[in-house]
Amino acid sequence: MARALLLDEAERAHLYRLSGLNPPQREAAPSVPASPQMQALLDAWAPRPGYIRDRHWNFTAVNDAARRVFGYGDTDHNCLVSYFTNARYRVLHRQWAENAPGVAAGFRADSARYPDDPEFDRIATDLAQVSPEFAELWARHDAAEHSVAVKAVEHPDVGLLIFDATLFPVPDHPGHHLILHNPRPGTDTAERLERLLQPGGLTPRMS
Numbered sequence: 001m002a003r004a005l006l007l008d009e010a011e012r013a014h015l016y017r018l019s020g021l022n023p024p025q026r027e028a029a030p031s032v033p034a035s036p037q038m039q040a041l042l043d044a045w046a047p048r049p050g051y052i053r054d055r056h057w058n059f060t061a062v063n064d065a066a067r068r069v070f071g072y073g074d075t076d077h078n079c080l081v082s083y084f085t086n087a088r089y090r091v092l093h094r095q096w097a098e099n100a101p102g103v104a105a106g107f108r109a110d111s112a113r114y115p116d117d118p119e120f121d122r123i124a125t126d127l128a129q130v131s132p133e134f135a136e137l138w139a140r141h142d143a144a145e146h147s148v149a150v151k152a153v154e155h156p157d158v159g160l161l162i163f164d165a166t167l168f169p170v171p172d173h174p175g176h177h178l179i180l181h182n183p184r185p186g187t188d189t190a191e192r193l194e195r196l197l198q199p200g201g202l203t204p205r206m207s
Helices: 009-018 036-045 064-070 079-085 087-092 096-112 119-130 132-138 189-197
Strands: 050-053 059-062 148-155 159-169 177-183
Touching: 036 050, 036 059, 036 177, 050 064, 064 148, 064 189, 079 087, 079 096, 079 119, 087 148, 096 119, 096 132, 119 132, 159 189, 177 189
Parallel strands: none
Antiparallel strands: 050 059, 050 177, 148 159, 159 177
16 A cells, blocks of 8 residues: 555655554665764764764764763774763763663664664674673663663863753664753853863863
């Protein structure tokens, strides 16, 4: 019926839901670098942090604000792996232990969308060998989806930064997501962020 009516993808999905059915999952695109347009969006988002990750949570683009705020360095290639192995990231995040179960559960939920993709198991297996915390959480088999989160960072140069983080799918690259962070209302995060990232401002500390 969808073909006969010449429906596009969004309209086909709506038709499935009207019929009480789940729409078929769109096949994930292979990991690709961010397009010039998406990179420009990330750059323009500064001084607010932002990045793009693929379906395996590999970073495909990270803006300078995210590097400065979250402590990402040249060795950080995967969002999940960095969460559990980047010592500076762990120190900066005030609620690291509280949020860790949700991070592991989010990765398992994403892996369930692609049951024939062995890369998820490879990443989880390798990470479990170097992170006892992740190994314990992964063994629980919890799965949960999150499109919003609150991140609290105790930055050594400007103090407490609190962000509302929102995850947006990238329509042209199924499985890829854009994660944008906004200073949380009612805090002085915006002012501190400006001070941290102003040209000629604070010198980044080496990890």
